[in-house]
Amino acid sequence: MDSTHDIVIVGGGHNGLTAAAYLARAGRSVLLLERDDHVGGAAISADAFAGVDARLSRYSYLVSLLPARIIDELGLAIELARRRYSSYTPDPANPSTGLLVDSGDQAATRASFDRIGADKDVARWQQFGDDLVRAAVALFPTVCEPLPARSEARRLVGDDELWKELIEHPLGDMITRRFGNDLVRGVVATDGLIGTFTSVHDASLDANRCFLYHSIGNGTGDWDVPIGGMGAVTGELERVARAAGARILTGAEVTGVDPDGAVRYRVDGREETVRGGRVLANVAPWVLRGLLGEAPGDKPEGAQVKVNLLLRRLPRLLDPTVSPEAAFGGTFHINETLTQLEGGYATARSGQIPTPLPCEIYCHSLTDPSILSPELAATGAHTLTVFGLHTPDRLTHPDNAATRAQLQAAVLASLNSVLAEPIEDLLLTAAAGAPCIETKTTADLEAALNLPGGDIFHGLLSWPFLEDDEPRDTAAQRWGVATEHARILLCGAGARRGGGVSGIGGHNAAMAVLEGD
Known part of the structure; x- marks a missing residue:
């Protein structure tokens, strides 16, 4: 056992960096392990074409869900431009x-x-936009707080018909009822299908959850351009995490995790082990189960x-x-x-x-x-x-x-x-x-970013609330980052309210640690 830290973070994507920054600033000793030679995961900029001086946001490219609260609390010097x-x-x-x-x-x-x-859809489009803003203003402030119950979230929205349209009935019902033009209907529907392989009429409501997250960002739903590329966002998160005292180790591939907090990893050809009081997993839950030696279950499937x-x-x-x-x-x-x-x-x-x-x-x-x-x-x-869209991993x-x-x-x-x-x-x-x-392709994303099945959300998205009868006994449950093991928390896109470049998973895992200590 080479060392012990209060917190060991598996994976250096933007959520892992967010968690590292918050916890190090709170005085915890933090070690972040990243298998690549750089941090950032999908939120990076790269010189994609040799000899051409252009820094592309190679994987993720727009920002909507990163709360202004996280930017302000961490003092991130980033600029987001409205289109x-x-x-x-x-x-x-x-x-x-x-x-x-x-x-x-x-x-x-x-x-x-x-x-x-x-022409008949103009007023409907404007009304629909107003309705979505009301839902966004009601729900987005909750994403950096303990999960509300379904009944509480419904009260916050304050409009039963809108709630039913967004949360209880297939997205396609709302789209076809509100709009008559096939093209207009499609423009609305796409926000329910980003990285999500489903029909807008499917009773699973997978499209509804995807649509909701694409519509509530910072209370407006606007998707902004990060000045300097997505790497500028990651660069700032890395800067504040290091400045707070977090230790970031790249080229360190995690090979196993034990429920007692032991984390095994390979670096420079050596096998090392570190123990964390808490282990924060900034990897997909499917990947985490494999690291724990558990049956991983059905593999997620990306679709883009x-x-x-x-x-x-x-x-x-x-x-x-x-x-x-x-x-x-x-x-x-x-x-x-x-x-x-x-x-x-x-x-x-x-x-x-x-x-x-x-x-x-x-x-x-x-x-x-x-x-x-x-x-x-x-x-x-x-x-x-x-x-x-609609290029699921099964086509690979x-x-x-x-x-x-x-x-x-x-x-x-x-x-x-x-x-x-x-x-x-x-x-x-x-x-x-x-x-x-x-x-x-989805196979390229799995190989480069360890996204199982190329799923950019680490699995199916979840509602930003708990069902009224779901347990909330622990801080991890209340913050939506719990696993079956008390020492191990999710801190990535696979957490409740995860997905997108948001930092929400990292923030909420950090808050669960601080509340539980």
């Missing part, structure tokens, strides 16, 4: 027109609804493909009424009508890649050109991040390279269906002459 445009969605039946939701110009948004024949591109300029659109700067200035939805989303789910369930593939695109460099060198930015170059072949090529082709075909020029013609080239495009 003017909410979304643009070409009409797949007629890509020369589309829906542009302009948060800075209500009249322009109304005119855009009119152009796609959705991520494609990063670097372009010499933004592409021209088939829609002449919308500039590329506006279209790519928010979330660019492609082939995501509700009919296409539901059809894509059925196709993927049958074992095939959906055609066309539902996708959404983000252009970080329009809001934050600092991720490009001044010289590269001056040329008009831009990054694009494409997130393809034993030859992941073949899967990667198929999914990349499906993404590019979907994107080209709404452009006036092939996206391939705009790709910059890296040092060796290869085009600046990289594709990450």
